[in-house]
Amino acid sequence: MYLIGIDVGGMSIKGGIVSSEGQIIYKTTVPTAEKYTADYSISEDIRKVIDALLDGAKISVKEIKGVGIGQPGSIDSKRGVIRYSNNIALENVPVVDELKKYYDLPIFINNDANCAALGEYVFGAGKGFNDIVFVTLGTGVGTGFIIDGKLFEGRECAGTEGGHMQIDISDSAQACSCGRKGCWEAYASATALMRQTKAAMNKYPDSLMHKLAEEEGKVSGKTAFEAAKKGDAAGQKVVDTYISYITSGLINLTNIFCPDAILIGGGISNEKEYLTDPIQKAINEERFGAAFNPYVEIKTASLKNDAGILGAAALAL
Amino acid sequence: MYLIGIDVGGMSIKGGIVSSEGQIIYKTTVPTAEKYTADYSISEDIRKVIDALLDGAKISVKEIKGVGIGQPGSIDSKRGVIRYSNNIALENVPVVDELKKYYDLPIFINNDANCAALGEYVFGAGKGFNDIVFVTLGTGVGTGFIIDGKLFEGRECAGTEGGHMQIDISDSAQACSCGRKGCWEAYASATALMRQTKAAMNKYPDSLMHKLAEEEGKVSGKTAFEAAKKGDAAGQKVVDTYISYITSGLINLTNIFCPDAILIGGGISNEKEYLTDPIQKAINEERFGAAFNPYVEIKTASLKNDAGILGAAALAL
Numbered sequence: 001m002y003l004i005g006i007d008v009g010g011m012s013i014k015g016g017i018v019s020s021e022g023q024i025i026y027k028t029t030v031p032t033a034e035k036y037t038a039d040y041s042i043s044e045d046i047r048k049v050i051d052a053l054l055d056g057a058k059i060s061v062k063e064i065k066g067v068g069i070g071q072p073g074s075i076d077s078k079r080g081v082i083r084y085s086n087n088i089a090l091e092n093v094p095v096v097d098e099l100k101k102y103y104d105l106p107i108f109i110n111n112d113a114n115c116a117a118l119g120e121y122v123f124g125a126g127k128g129f130n131d132i133v134f135v136t137l138g139t140g141v142g143t144g145f146i147i148d149g150k151l152f153e154g155r156e157c158a159g160t161e162g163g164h165m166q167i168d169i170s171d172s173a174q175a176c177s178c179g180r181k182g183c184w185e186a187y188a189s190a191t192a193l194m195r196q197t198k199a200a201m202n203k204y205p206d207s208l209m210h211k212l213a214e215e216e217g218k219v220s221g222k223t224a225f226e227a228a229k230k231g232d233a234a235g236q237k238v239v240d241t242y243i244s245y246i247t248s249g250l251i252n253l254t255n256i257f258c259p260d261a262i263l264i265g266g267g268i269s270n271e272k273e274y275l276t277d278p279i280q281k282a283i284n285e286e287r288f289g290a291a292f293n294p295y296v297e298i299k300t301a302s303l304k305n306d307a308g309i310l311g312a313a314a315l316a317l
Numbered sequence: 318m319y320l321i322g323i324d325v326g327g328m329s330i331k332g333g334i335v336s337s338e339g340q341i342i343y344k345t346t347v348p349t350a351e352k353y354t355a356d357y358s359i360s361e362d363i364r365k366v367i368d369a370l371l372d373g374a375k376i377s378v379k380e381i382k383g384v385g386i387g388q389p390g391s392i393d394s395k396r397g398v399i400r401y402s403n404n405i406a407l408e409n410v411p412v413v414d415e416l417k418k419y420y421d422l423p424i425f426i427n428n429d430a431n432c433a434a435l436g437e438y439v440f441g442a443g444k445g446f447n448d449i450v451f452v453t454l455g456t457g458v459g460t461g462f463i464i465d466g467k468l469f470e471g472r473e474c475a476g477t478e479g480g481h482m483q484i485d486i487s488d489s490a491q492a493c494s495c496g497r498k499g500c501w502e503a504y505a506s507a508t509a510l511m512r513q514t515k516a517a518m519n520k521y522p523d524s525l526m527h528k529l530a531e532e533e534g535k536v537s538g539k540t541a542f543e544a545a546k547k548g549d550a551a552g553q554k555v556v557d558t559y560i561s562y563i564t565s566g567l568i569n570l571t572n573i574f575c576p577d578a579i580l581i582g583g584g585i586s587n588e589k590e591y592l593t594d595p596i597q598k599a600i601n602e603e604r605f606g607a608a609f610n611p612y613v614e615i616k617t618a619s620l621k622n623d624a625g626i627l628g629a630a631a632l633a634l
Contacts, residue, residue, distance in 0.1 A: 074606050074609060074610065083610075152464075155575045156610075159573050160573060165482070168486050169561070252481075255476065289400075294475055
């Protein structure tokens with residue numbers, strides 16, 4: 001038996017046929033439409049992906065155990081409805097009901113960060129842990145929580161927005177896309193790191209970051225890290241401050257959940273030990289009751305580019 | 318059948334015989350010793366309370382369904398051990414095993430804020446709600462969480478320290494007793510409110526707060542609230558800022574848990590609507606996905622002075 005995992009993104013809808021051990025045996029992609037309407041639901045494009053997967057892999061519906069869909073935004077996973085998504089403008093779309101008209105299969109949908117957390121737990125770096133805080137450092141900061149072996153979604157699946165935890169109440173706090181000020185996401189996302197890198201470059205015209213950004217053709221999430229690795233003091237300062245922001249939110253979540261493991265995903269997680277080592281040290285020393293409370297392991301998430309498909313597939317397990 | 322609830326505090330150990338409907342039918346108190354040692358465990362004093370309750374109420378052990386103990390600090394509720402308490406200096410005390418030598422009864426121990434959350438859920442303002450964030454604004458800020466009708470304790474019962482969520486990463490952040498800087502507790506506790514009140518009094522020598530503090534003989538958690546109610550601008554400013562601190566942490570927890578209800582307990586909660594109305598407004602407007610996520614109700618906790626005994630008793634239900 002196989003699973004189908006669908007990873008809905010702003011640019012494309014990716015899909016994969018996945019074995020129950022987490023091997024992707026066939027993949028395909030359909031571009032995300034510029035606009036979905038009452039007449040042209042996103043379910044239509046998801047259907048295209050499912051059909052292309054079954055055709056391409058020459059697998060019949062009977063061999064499929066279920067379909068999982070990972071979708072950015074606020075998802076009512078119990079009713080199978082996209083409550084709201086702002087990246088891809090969607091409101092109250094009953095995706096599961098729409099797809100059930102075409103497939104006699106169990107179909108599930110959940111928030112993409114929740115899927116990624118579940119995927120790491122089932123197939124990735126979270127295997128063997130029972131209580132996981134997953135964080136993805138990308139355009140925003142997404143969080144997902146496994147509590148006692150189960151995905152935690154908050155009441156009516158409306159929680160787990162750890163990225164929108166205020167860590168800066170000062171008057172000069174950074175504005176967040178959610179309307180609040182000082183959210184963790186506005187400090188610890190890749191977007192925030194690029195903003196912090198640019199600010200430091202303006203302040204330090206002699207920093208190596210200028211040369212590295214020129215070589216790459218842009219300021220990226222790697223600029224400050226690369227500069228720091230080459231001994232650039234201004235780059236190191238950006239990295240240290242950025243890591244202290246990540247750590248602030250992770251200690252908060254540790255004090256609330258006390259997970260076995262914190263898994264860090266998203267583009268920035270490619271920095272691996274360069275990121276996890278100082279975070280591990282800070283968690284060891286600064287979490288509440290550090291002297292007597294159980295150890296919390298910091299790890300890089302392992303599913304990388306396939307995290308979306310595998311996480312969605314894990315919903316159907 | 319009756320329950321026994323034991324509320325361990327820095328000054329006294331209070332106990333009550335409680336009906337299964339949450340009526341306290343008999344109460345007693347034993348002073349907390351200045352120091353407990355290997356030879357003189359806190360279990361000895363808890364035993365004194367239990368025996369005095371049974372004697373005083375003329376109830377036999379056979380009529381008791383179980384004993385619950387609420388204790389400040391980090392508690393391993395599964396093993397029945399006080400891991401660590403700094404208020405009453407204790408480390409690794411196997412209270413439940415020690416007491417089981419004397420009573421053939423189910424005996425439970427848990428953190429006092431967890432007990433208070435459970436007590437409100439079972440007997441108090443939390444009745445009828447399934448997902449509750451409970452916060453107590455006292456010397457510190459304690460939190461307790463009911464998820465889907467069950468007390469959530471974090472892995473190995475080492476979580477739910479929401480008061481130690483950093484909300485201020487600025488260089489001028491307030492130091493917290495836990496060793497970190499900028500914790501919610503350092504801004505939203507009654508202790509913090511008194512500090513904020515004193516600072517405002519220094520800044521505004523004409524404020525009504527001076528007269529009120531003189532009448533009361535001290536600056537208390539009521540000083541600024543009373544002044545604000547009488548139209549004092551400086552008092553109002555203290556109150557508004559203090560409420561914004563409370564709200565910061567509560568929105569963070571709402572974005573993570575999306576509870577049905579947030580219950581506010583502790584001394585400051587005596588301000589009732591004066592506190593809950595502005596918090597309700599802020600939660601309605603500022604929580605993540607306010608336009609489409611479910612409503613979160615803000616209420617004053619209702620168990621008041623008996624919260625400790627009733628919450629502990631609820632453990633044994």
